Amino acid sequence: MTALAIETETASAADTAPASRCVITTDASYAARLAHDGASPASWFPERWTLDGPEPYAVPLPGNQPEEPGTDVLPLADGRVLIRRRADGRHLFSLLYPTGPGTGEVPLGAVECGGAAELTLLPPAPDGRRAYALAVGAESTDVWLVAGGSFGPEHVAEVPGRCSGGVWLDRAGRLLAVDRAAPGGGPVKTVAVDLERGGEVSPLLQITEESDDRLLLADLDSGLILVRSDAVKPGELRLGWGVLGSTLPLRFPQGLRLADCALTPFAVQPGQTLLPESCAVAFRIDGPEGGAPWLGVWRPTEGTMHQLAAPVGWLAGSGFWSKDGVLSLPYVTDDVSCGLARVSAPEPPAPREPAQSAPGAPAAPRPVPLGQAPLGGRKAGG
Template sequence: MTACAIEPAAADEDSFPPPAGCVITVDGGYAARLAGQGEALFPERWTLDGPAPYAVPLPAHQPEERGTEVHPLGDGRVLIRRSAAGRHSFFLLYPTGPGTGELPLGAVECPEGARLRLLPPAPCGERAYALASGRGSSTVWLVAGGAFGPERVAEIPGRCSGGVWLDRAGRMLALDRESEGRTKAVVVDLERGGEVSPLLQIAEASDDRVLLADPDSGLLLITSDAPSPGEPRLGWGVVGSTLPVRFPECLRLSGCTVTPFAIQPAQVLTPEGCAVALRLDGPLGSWVGVWRPAERQMHQLPAPPGWLAGAGRWTPQGVLLLPCATPAEPCGVARVEVPAPVAGPREPGAVPAAVPDGAAEPAAPRPVPLQEAPLGRLVTK
């Protein structure tokens, strides 16, 4: 079998996942994206928590560059990052009658060779962070929600990429840190001056990254090449659990890229039952996968027309909501019918780390790969 590709592939300047068609707040109230065609791009805010979704254009006095990032906040304003010659400027956009209001927040200067990207929306909806990744160190910046413009909140030795929130308070941040030629996921405590703790270390010579996390259940979606050196595999584990990471065979699709983008929330005591939405990319386009850790199969579903691929969220009740934009409906949300959980034997809990499902179990179990860190106590309460 030809293994699927997994994103991100490497901890270099291209290891940030490509931006989704839109970015959604954690509570699902708002989304933001760059709309328009060709070079005539402008920010657009979507309101999703009303009777029907609707979009509000937020054009500036000139079109936006294609690499410009937009980021919704919980109060309906949209953060925008514009960059030129290593200078990253941040503004808050909001509608003002027929025009767009802009509140400047300041700028961050990056040295040559450094790369800055906005991190995923913070769970609180009030703050926004950016990660500046350099060759020898990386910096987490608070770029919206602070008192005096961009604030440096953490300095981490090593080149970092990724970025996944691990708790509802927006305190614990998982980053993938490259050091001495290997990449390992670490936890950064933003309330303790950027204190760094190990999170994911499956094997000494493996590259181990965190892709998604659910703060309620502690479910983690990770990639590692520990099962097959040089070939990243998609796996899962539970923060604070004594069970090792597992690498289901059903998450390998020949000739396809599999990228998880949403985990069902509010399943506090049942991480194995959380539904996970996956973006599947192949020669014929993109479509949707749904998988639960307790099952041994992935359900593949057609993407709705106009899906902004890679964006979406779950309701606690297990309904998958996907933002869509078509000429007939430029702002829409598709409710995807998801197959119910399949009754049958549960996923075995004793499969050792770095061993695919169905492989022979070694005589001695490997060490638990999810390291004990402050995260375990914060998330599993």
């Protein structure tokens, strides 16, 4: 199940609140967030949600002292939660797990980022056992395996340029897509990093030489990808879609444009093998005046973005689809400490919308290098 992508450019001020962040495992068995007990402004603690039972339930994982608001958490498929804390320029990693009334903690070690380097956790790896982080420096970006290795954090790759984002391209957790600004400046392009070949970098998404091209989501069942680019009109970032391994151009339909609103895709319906145009995609929608975001649901076969009210207390930008088209949205209210609101995707209409292609896209390289495309080279329909 594709859930939760990193997209920093369109994040609103509400995203800076730790309680609004919720990270979900690829198989949607667990989630983790930094919760608040309401006692004082400093009372933050990790919380694990179990999602694969009849009803979701939360387990608090408090440490010996409250956590800082900027602390990151990430769930693993075995139920443990990775936590990243900062201390004196170092990033300390541990695994947390419930032990009766208390919290067990396994220290994993630290990553020291010199100078102005930044470190961010990548989305959960597809196997659910490992966790990775990007350490962004002035001229290059280091990829670290911070959980699931043989001993402590392990440096696995150095990528020239400043990288952001992070989308997994295969179920083995070998190919990682990152958005890279090349050393010395220039447009942002998505590249694929092969973590089993010393961080070998291959071109992934380049619509035109001058355009900024970023990969936002990739579904490994259908091959559907969501991108953001200014290739159609320089200086104007637009959302588009395509298919992994396809030689047909990316498309930038009007249905992925809402006036004065920021759209961020966060989940793709899984299980639609060889049917990318039938996948339902969930979007977070932020309005021009701020306030609470709401929900969008769209399919490539449709010309309409269905706009729906989000549940009260939605942990905005997080959720996951079932194979039969039911979207689960985690939420927290004063009365519900761990809830999942379920929304069925609207039925797709028969007609489909003409799409606008990016200039130069027919000559674009295959979206996955090294012959690793899940769909092998299947052409996108329509």
